[in-house]
Amino acid sequence: MNSAIIDYLTVFVLSAFVGIEVISKVPTILHTPLMSGSNAIHGIILVGAIAVMAEARTPLADVLGFIAVIMATINVVGGFVVTDRMLEMFRTRKQTEANK
Amino acid sequence: MNILASTSFISPDLLAIIYLIAAVTFILGLKGLSSPKSARRGNGIAAVGMAVAILVSLTQIHPHATQVILIVVGVGVGAVVGALSARKVKMTAMPQMVAAFNGVGGGAAATVAISEYLRLGVAGRGAVVTALTTVLSVAIGAVSFAGSVVAFAKLQELLTGVPITYKGQQVVNGIILLGILGIAVYLVAVGTGTVLLGVLLVLALILGVAFVLPIGGADMPVVISLLNAFTGLAVAASGFVLGNTVLIVGGTLVGASGTFLTKMMSDAMGRSLGNVLFAAVGKPTESGGGTAGTEDKTVRSGTPDDIGVMLAYSSKVIIVPGYGLAVAQAQHAARDLARALEAKGVEVSYAIHPVAGRMPGHMNVLLAEADVPYEQLREMDEINDDFRNTDVTLVVGANDVVNPSARSEASSPIYGMPILNADQSKTIVFMKRSMRPGFAGVDNPLMYDPKTIMLFGDAKDSLIKLVAAVKAA
Numbered sequence: 001m002n003s004a005i006i007d008y009l010t011v012f013v014l015s016a017f018v019g020i021e022v023i024s025k026v027p028t029i030l031h032t033p034l035m036s037g038s039n040a041i042h043g044i045i046l047v048g049a050i051a052v053m054a055e056a057r058t059p060l061a062d063v064l065g066f067i068a069v070i071m072a073t074i075n076v077v078g079g080f081v082v083t084d085r086m087l088e089m090f091r092t093r094k095q096t097e098a099n100k
Numbered sequence: 101m102n103i104l105a106s107t108s109f110i111s112p113d114l115l116a117i118i119y120l121i122a123a124v125t126f127i128l129g130l131k132g133l134s135s136p137k138s139a140r141r142g143n144g145i146a147a148v149g150m151a152v153a154i155l156v157s158l159t160q161i162h163p164h165a166t167q168v169i170l171i172v173v174g175v176g177v178g179a180v181v182g183a184l185s186a187r188k189v190k191m192t193a194m195p196q197m198v199a200a201f202n203g204v205g206g207g208a209a210a211t212v213a214i215s216e217y218l219r220l221g222v223a224g225r226g227a228v229v230t231a232l233t234t235v236l237s238v239a240i241g242a243v244s245f246a247g248s249v250v251a252f253a254k255l256q257e258l259l260t261g262v263p264i265t266y267k268g269q270q271v272v273n274g275i276i277l278l279g280i281l282g283i284a285v286y287l288v289a290v291g292t293g294t295v296l297l298g299v300l301l302v303l304a305l306i307l308g309v310a311f312v313l314p315i316g317g318a319d320m321p322v323v324i325s326l327l328n329a330f331t332g333l334a335v336a337a338s339g340f341v342l343g344n345t346v347l348i349v350g351g352t353l354v355g356a357s358g359t360f361l362t363k364m365m366s367d368a369m370g371r372s373l374g375n376v377l378f379a380a381v382g383k384p385t386e387s388g389g390g391t392a393g394t395e396d397k398t399v400r401s402g403t404p405d406d407i408g409v410m411l412a413y414s415s416k417v418i419i420v421p422g423y424g425l426a427v428a429q430a431q432h433a434a435r436d437l438a439r440a441l442e443a444k445g446v447e448v449s450y451a452i453h454p455v456a457g458r459m460p461g462h463m464n465v466l467l468a469e470a471d472v473p474y475e476q477l478r479e480m481d482e483i484n485d486d487f488r489n490t491d492v493t494l495v496v497g498a499n500d501v502v503n504p505s506a507r508s509e510a511s512s513p514i515y516g517m518p519i520l521n522a523d524q525s526k527t528i529v530f531m532k533r534s535m536r537p538g539f540a541g542v543d544n545p546l547m548y549d550p551k552t553i554m555l556f557g558d559a560k561d562s563l564i565k566l567v568a569a570v571k572a573a
């Protein structure tokens with residue numbers, strides 16, 4: 001195993017702990033936005049889709065890359081937009097009264 | 101290893117630092133969700149970090165390449181589809197929306213890994229770590245994609261929400277899983293093969309469908325949370341394949357947090373994850389004896405006018421909303437009732453069970469949409485001791501979450517589920533369309549409690565009548 005793999009493994013393990021740590025502080029009232037927000041974050045696969053697209057040299061690779069880019073973009077854009085839409089609705093008493 | 105560094109508009113070091121910053125924004129985004137105050141800003145920060153990471157990855161492509169056009173078109177199409185569906189979706193349809201977005205993410209992760217595997221020469225594919233992470237990314241991504249499609253279809257009612265089961269189902273699923281594992285071991289330890297990877301992909305898609313089919317519609321949110329974690333792990337595995345740390349961090353954050361959230365959700369239902377996934381809960385029992393022996397019990401029912409007066413002259417009221425409230429589109433009517441009561445000096449709060457609605461926290465979103473301030477929304481653990489000092493508890497469209505047999509009757513399917521102590525308040529008003537039991541098909545003794553008054557009818561109509569009665573009182 002080369003050292004790059006060890007580095008990736010380190011990043012992987014530490015990220016897992018950070019993920020659990022951060023999520024355990026989220027109150028249940030925000031669990032739906034949490035699910036859609038974390039859903040948006042795995043849309044980072046778009047970076048991977050762009051990377052393989054950049055290396056595409058065959059028609060098949062073009063097609064696969066194109067599909068991956070579309071799917072990943074739906075994931076990332078849809079995820080963030082719908083989460084923002086939900087979070088915008090959470091208001092304090094003061095804000096809801098100002099809104100009446 | 102890092103194919104992104106093959107051309108250099110931005111140096112590999114700078115690229116790595118920008119990816120690191122993006123990874124930090126993801127953590128800040130999740131951290132912001134610890135309070136409704138900071139949540140929206142956190143989500144915005146993560147979105148900006150994501151946009152920056154995507155933009156810099158674009159600079160790594162040679163500007164004349166035709167692939168640039170394909171990427172721009174692909175991003176354009178994806179952005180329009182994603183943004184439009186996210187804007188248009190009704191808040192009640194949120195679980196299937198999340199399933200859909202999750203499915204395409206899983207599909208993208210699997211496709212990226214396949215594409216990279218095809219690109220690498222046979223020598224490159226042979227590296228153990230590459231082979232292992234490719235196989236993981238394809239298998240997990242495909243299961244997540246296919247499973248999400250089925251979850252979406254069930255929630256959208258394109259497919260029946262009733263578990264689809266047949267004899268020997270778990271055995272068949274087990275054999276498919278073994279087939280996947282067998283191919284995986286071969287690809288990692290023995291040799292390479294694109295055809296075998298194709299077979300693995302097909303088997304994983306079949307497994308995704310087969311494993312979600314026997315799970316009931318009411319348990320779908322747990323499945324979606326689990327599939328969300330799967331997609332995260334598939335993305336992390338793709339990160340290993342491509343040698344890209346921001347994919348590893350982003351994917352792992354979601355994989356870990358999704359797994360944890362899945363466990364919290366099954367705990368909130370008082371069931372193990374294994375029970376949710378494999379017990380096919382929600383299938384009508386063949387004996388059909390669920391309602392037998394209840395005909396002789398008496399219930400007390402009341403009129404909206406009487407109940408309105410009672411509410412107006414109480415000092416403390418708790419509203420227990422359930423998914424029936426959302427189905428009847430009655431969130432606004434509930435909020436109007438709360439405001440009318442507050443105008444009479446009554447203290448009102450909402451008791452939110454962790455699984456109220458169709459996914460955890462869903463009820464909060466639906467009430468927030470109706471402009472209910474979040475300070476009034478109280479979690480189960482926080483409010484459960486207050487019921488005994490409460491004059492009236494108003495149960496609207498909820499049933500199983502206030503069913504006392506979850507505490508006492510070991511034979512009940514919902515036994516062990518933590519419930520709201522509505523039965524401890526001085527009076528309970530149970531708003532219901534009819535005496536039909538809830539999704540779990542369980543009779544609710546609370547309806548026969550002498551302290552309970554039934555208010556039959558459509559939730560929205562009844563609430564509107566109650567508002568009028570309270571105002572007149």
